[in-house]
Amino acid sequence: MADANTPRQYQLYHQSCYGLAPLADNSLEALITDPPYGISFQNHDWDRQLPQKQIWADCLRVLKPGAHGLVFSSVRLMHRLMVDLEDCGFIIKDVLFWVYLNGMPKNRDIALGIDKELGVESKAVGKYQYVQGYKKGGADNYYSEADKHKYEPGSALGAKYKGAGIGLKPAYEPIILVQKAREKGLNIAQNLIKYGTGALNLEETRIPYPKGETKVGHNPHPLGRVAANLIRLEDFQDGYDKFFVVPKVRQEAEAFNHHPTLKPVALMQHLSRLISFEDQTVLDPFMGSGSTGLACLALNRHFIGFEIEKEYFEISQLRLENLAKTLSA
Ligand SMILES: C[S@@+](CC[C@H](N)C(=O)[O-])C[C@H]1O[C@@H](n2cnc3c(N)ncnc32)[C@H](O)[C@@H]1O
Incomplete structure (x- = not known):
């Protein structure tokens, strides 16, 4: 491996991400991460607080000018996370909603x-x-x-008060789309030429037309519609299935992976395609069991991941090794 910023497919660090010490300034093309939500999910210690703001400044440092980031969040604390990201210098571009049908309402009688x-x-x-x-x-x-x-x-x-409760059924997770400003004086094309960043990869993320429908709009694209900021999880039977559909993974879908907030690899693939291009490098400072890395590996992107907990780091390692073997077989 030439240096920490040019990994052969993937480089995993079993250490706290704060500082991103091994990584050089302005060197990576994309950030995709599912950080602690600060909601004490299932009472896990690592989820007690949102990440310290510093990590977003660290991410800004290592991303190339114009690079995009996608940061998962919770409905309850997305506003704080957005302010942290903005305070650290990111431009807030959009909020994607990952929509699903099988969330469990947290209620009691x-x-x-x-x-x-x-x-x-x-x-x-x-x-x-x-x-x-x-x-x-x-x-x-x-x-x-x-x-x-x-x-x-x-x-x-x-x-x-029979039937009175305290919460709605959760049906979406927000994903904040951010961008590091382009290099001063460069327009989008110039930034893309110089750094390979500054534009979304809309070609690779088009949503295929439903069966029987081939033409939409004045100038229909053969691959389908532009990806929406609503990402659907299930096939909704409402005649409006124009968005990305991916089944939700259940905990323990893989026997050895017990990470409590596992994200579907298909979802991570869609996100990886959206903000990076082939041969570019994606960073996940809170990789958990490595779902972002799996997505990148399968899509010819390089991956750099950090995970502080040994057990999750080892799961990431195993998942990535297994996939690398399958891909090279
Ligand atoms: C929400 S989980 C990520 C789950 C991941 N998306 C997956 O599919 O497995 C967040 C992870 O961040 C890790 N984490 C928390 N603080 C960290 C830190 N300072 N450095 C690196 N990892 C950290 C936690 O241990 C946890 O596994």
Whole structure:
């Protein structure tokens, strides 16, 4: 390997990303990352806070002028993350919405809580079997828990608030599209000629027309429509499926990968295609189990990833090694 900025396909660092010390200034073409959301997801320590602002200044330092970045975020804290990115010098270009149907609403039965507060016993009204929407640990059927009791409120006040809850079903994740300013004095074409950055790769990310539909607009493109800032997850049966469709991965889809916030490789491929071109290098400072790296490897992009937790770093390594072997076979 010539230096840390010209990896042969991929270079993984098991260390904190802060500082991005091994990487040179103005050397990488794209940033794609799914950082801690700061929402303590499943009580994980690493998700207690948003990343310190410094990392975005570090990313700005190593990206080439005009380079784009895609930063995943949570609905609750995207505003703070956007301010951090902007404060560090990134231009906010757009917010992509990755839409899915199978998010779980985080709720509890408030009416039963009212019974408890009032010291009234809730009424047991039967049992049900809790069935997860996925197959656990390679099982051939959907994972279900033993029978659970079903309750109705016992108090009059509980009955009044029956069904009241605290949250909506989550159906999207925001992905912030940012850009490092072009070199002063260069227009988009000049920046692209000099650095290979400054434009989105719309050719490689076109959304194919649905079956039977071939022409759209005055000058239809043979490959389909321009990618939208709405990325759909499921095939919505509303006659409006013009957007990128990718199935959501379940935790433990691969036996050895238990990363709790695993992103679908197909989604990461779409994002990698969108803001980079072949042979360019994508950085993920919070790579987790390496989904961005897998996407890059399959698409002839180079990849540089950082991960602080040993167990996730090792999963990344294994996933990338396995894919590299498959691709070279
Ligand atoms: C949301 S997860 C990324 C998951 C990834 N998209 C995947 O598909 O597996 C964020 C990751 O950032 C890591 N992390 C947190 N702080 C870090 C730091 N300072 N340097 C490097 N990695 C860090 C966490 O351990 C976690 O695995």
